[in-house]
Amino acid sequence: MQKIIILDFGSQTTQLIGRRVRELDTFCEILPYNKFPADDPDVIGVILSGSPFSVYDPDAFKIDLAAIRGHYPILGICYGAQYISHTLGGRVEPAPSREYGRQNLTTVDASNPLFENFEPGSQVWMSHGDTITALPHGFNAIASTKTVKYAAFQATGEQLWGVQFHPEVFHSTQGTQLLKNFVVGICGSRQEWSAASFVDSTVAELKQQLGNDRVILGLSGGVDSSVAAVLLNRAIGNRLTCIFVDHGMLRKNEFSQVMDDYKVLGLNVIGVDASKKFFTDLAGISDPEQKRKIIGRDFVEVFNAEAKKITDARWLAQGTIYPDRIESLNITGKVIKSHHNVGGLPKEMHLQLCEPLKWLFKDEVRRVGRQLGMPEHLITRHPFPGPGLAVRILGDITQEKVRILQDADDIYIRGLRDYKVKLSGEEARKVLAAGVPATMTDGEIEVSLYDQIWQAGAILLSTVRSVGVMGDERTYEHPVALRAVTSTDAMTADWAHLPYDFMAKVSTDIINHVRGVNRVCYDISSKPPATIEWE
Ligand code: XMP
Numbered sequence: 001m002q003k004i005i006i007l008d009f010g011s012q013t014t015q016l017i018g019r020r021v022r023e024l025d026t027f028c029e030i031l032p033y034n035k036f037p038a039d040d041p042d043v044i045g046v047i048l049s050g051s052p053f054s055v056y057d058p059d060a061f062k063i064d065l066a067a068i069r070g071h072y073p074i075l076g077i078c079y080g081a082q083y084i085s086h087t088l089g090g091r092v093e094p095a096p097s098r099e100y101g102r103q104n105l106t107t108v109d110a111s112n113p114l115f116e117n118f119e120p121g122s123q124v125w126m127s128h129g130d131t132i133t134a135l136p137h138g139f140n141a142i143a144s145t146k147t148v149k150y151a152a153f154q155a156t157g158e159q160l161w162g163v164q165f166h167p168e169v170f171h172s173t174q175g176t177q178l179l180k181n182f183v184v185g186i187c188g189s190r191q192e193w194s195a196a197s198f199v200d201s202t203v204a205e206l207k208q209q210l211g212n213d214r215v216i217l218g219l220s221g222g223v224d225s226s227v228a229a230v231l232l233n234r235a236i237g238n239r240l241t242c243i244f245v246d247h248g249m250l251r252k253n254e255f256s257q258v259m260d261d262y263k264v265l266g267l268n269v270i271g272v273d274a275s276k277k278f279f280t281d282l283a284g285i286s287d288p289e290q291k292r293k294i295i296g297r298d299f300v301e302v303f304n305a306e307a308k309k310i311t312d313a314r315w316l317a318q319g320t321i322y323p324d325r326i327e328s329l330n331i332t333g334k335v336i337k338s339h340h341n342v343g344g345l346p347k348e349m350h351l352q353l354c355e356p357l358k359w360l361f362k363d364e365v366r367r368v369g370r371q372l373g374m375p376e377h378l379i380t381r382h383p384f385p386g387p388g389l390a391v392r393i394l395g396d397i398t399q400e401k402v403r404i405l406q407d408a409d410d411i412y413i414r415g416l417r418d419y420k421v422k423l424s425g426e427e428a429r430k431v432l433a434a435g436v437p438a439t440m441t442d443g444e445i446e447v448s449l450y451d452q453i454w455q456a457g458a459i460l461l462s463t464v465r466s467v468g469v470m471g472d473e474r475t476y477e478h479p480v481a482l483r484a485v486t487s488t489d490a491m492t493a494d495w496a497h498l499p500y501d502f503m504a505k506v507s508t509d510i511i512n513h514v515r516g517v518n519r520v521c522y523d524i525s526s527k528p529p530a531t532i533e534w535e
Contacts, residue, residue: 004026005037008326009050010053015489025193030326035327048083085162125165219267221254227365228357233265233268246274247298247388249275319357370437392535412482422445431445452496455493456482477518482522485527490532495524
């Protein structure tokens with residue numbers, strides 16, 4: 001299959017470039033800047049990403065441009081553009097002031113294939129400390145802004161372009177058009193990558209790979225493992241056995257609801273209620289790390305005991321997705337391999353690993369789920385931590401505390417699903433581009449608060465008590481903290497700006513209906529420096 005290679009120079013938006021290319025129904029791979037795959041006949045073009053470095057930095061990431069120049073169409077973005085310019089004889093200097101934020105293209109060479117269908121004055125997003133002050137010999141400026149003379153350039157007669165703005169971010173209103181001009185118009189993508197083609201080719205590959213073998217898969221109720229299960233089920237039917245462990249700290253009624261969903265989907269699922277074991281082993285334990293260790297250990301024990309009963313299993317399937325596997329760069333230039341979430345199955349089972357979603361971004365997993373006809377509430381489900389509510393109860397864990405938190409969390413999450421918001425303009429485009437199912441009517445979309453945010457949950461501050469008054473009675477009970485964040489990958493997150501009337505209603509509902517809670521707070525910390533979960 002045709003592919004675009006994105007060479008990563010360490011920018012925070014590299015993955016976003018990948019997602020935008022995939023949205024153009026074109027397959028792409030993100031690779032460390034120094035790992036260009038020589039002799040891959042499927043490569044049709046190369047994008048050089050941005051970077052936290054300046055081209056003059058002694059530690060700046062460098063590549064041998066000659067290895068790709070003239071062989072493939074190339075688009076440099078931000079640092080990528082400055083690197084091309086600097087390396088080929090142009091001049092890059094610190095900008096008088098950091099060029100950051102929205103700007104408009106004041107001139108655009110509309111005859112250049114990179115700017116086909118561009119509107120005059122198009123808004124672009126700049127984020128750089130350096131700027132190109134002279135282009136290499138034979139290069140032409142093809143766009144500029146009020147302050148950036150060489151906002152975009154092309155090497156005359158060559159398939160080599162650079163843009164100093166970021167077409168991949170939402171604020172560049174015609175960024176997708178620019179990327180389409182490059183990927184489709186210039187590189188000649190046949191746009192053959194889609195959820196439908198992925199399902200067809202993956203099911204065929206899985207049939208071939210797995211033959212008549214039996215496969216085990218651990219389900220969590222989350223979107224990745226569920227989509228992986230349905231895909232495998234398409235390929236090998238009930239030779240797939242799924243195991244879903246209830247540790248007792250799932251959301252309210254979640255175990256039975258998800259089991260029902262899986263049965264409707266025709267999956268062969270073993271549901272294991274192991275909550276007693278987990279509650280016994282966690283009794284009296286308050287330290288967050290110890291709680292996690294116990295849950296991890298117990299989970300492996302319970303899962304393995306079930307897995308071992310399937311004596312003829314040959315494969316362990318997992319819902320690993322592409323961002324889990326992208327080799328990320330740290331600032332020293334060393335490649336850090338992101339580790340897999342492999343659950344440590346016993347070696348004597350000799351299982352091979354099968355990861356059918358390993359090339360997909362999260363939004364693509366959702367599209368594939370829809371293609372497979374899965375229910376929307378399974379597909380749009382927020383991420384939920386493996387240890388469940390255990391990491392959302394400060395202090396030790398008891399069944400009663402889990403009950404309190406489940407009730408509060410249930411009111412909160414149902415409220416988020418029920419509250420609808422109308423969005424337009426950039427906000428609407430951003431939500432739609434993230435794959436939220438909504439249709440634009442009169443320039444507006446209506447989405448639930450739940451679908452607008454990355455993740456939400458309640459936290460029981462069970463180590464804290466505060467005084468309240470209910471009727472004529474003094475209360476001395478626990479506060480619940482509510483958390484809701486926006487994010488694209490959980491690496492960074494911002495607290496969601498929920499409407500005040502929503503918060504007021506949820507607070508009243510929780511305090512009135514959940515015995516044991518007399519105060520509700522909202523967590524307004526971003527990540528970093530906080531994390532999404534409290535423990
Ligand atoms: P933090 O709290 O590190 O969370 O900002 C980032 C994302 O990871 C989820 N999370 C977990 N997921 N097992 C999981 O499967 C875990 O132990 C775990 N801890 C955190 C968290 O919900 C968020 O989406």
